[in-house]
Amino acid sequence: ILDNEISAKLIIIDELSMVDTWLFHQFLSAVPIDAQIILVGDEDQLPSVGPGQVFKDLIDSKVIPRVNLTEVYRQQDGSSIIELAHRMKLGEPIDITHRFHDRNFINCNTDQIPPVVERVVSRAVNKGYDMSDIQVLAPMYKG
Known part of the structure; x- marks a missing residue:
């Protein structure tokens, strides 16, 4: 067991497009094998400041299930x-x-x-x- 292992069974990461390869590696190294992970992000948002494009690569791989949200809630109709x-x-x-x-x-x-x-x-x-x-x-x- 790693010293920094995450004890959660369900982990949700938001703004994944901003996560670089080093940070994602550190995260995955700490996730228990039986945990479920939900990755949330907008492929049209800002990329990570550090190296890599984790979110884009995961989407392009077509290996993980993906859901696209189509409704905009932050702006009013007619915005x-x-x-x-x-x-x-x-x-x-x-x-x-x-x-x-x-x-x-x-x-x-x-x-x-x-x-x-x-x-x-x-x-x-x-x-x-x-x-x-x-x-x-x-x-x-x-x-």
Whole structure:
């Protein structure tokens, strides 16, 4: 028995697309032989920061059972975010600068991001939005 063996009989891993090969190896080394594992992830999400693409490789292998969820629950019907995500996934051209009722693009320099985020959040709260309903995305580049 390993010192770090997991004692659970059912283990659920969420956001598997972000798990690299080293971490997944460590996990599998600690899982008891009789445990059941449920792997959850979105193949269109961010890849792991470390080496490997565990989730994609498991999906591509077609060795393990797979279920695809098709309903979106995080955004309301009529959300432009859903349409934008689908178009990006299909590789269709998009115009992120076009303003919609549920999203807006603000072009700014890196040093302007913190005050712009504060202003956007403050305005949304003043309009009656709950903090849990506000998302601000800022790009981050590798390198």
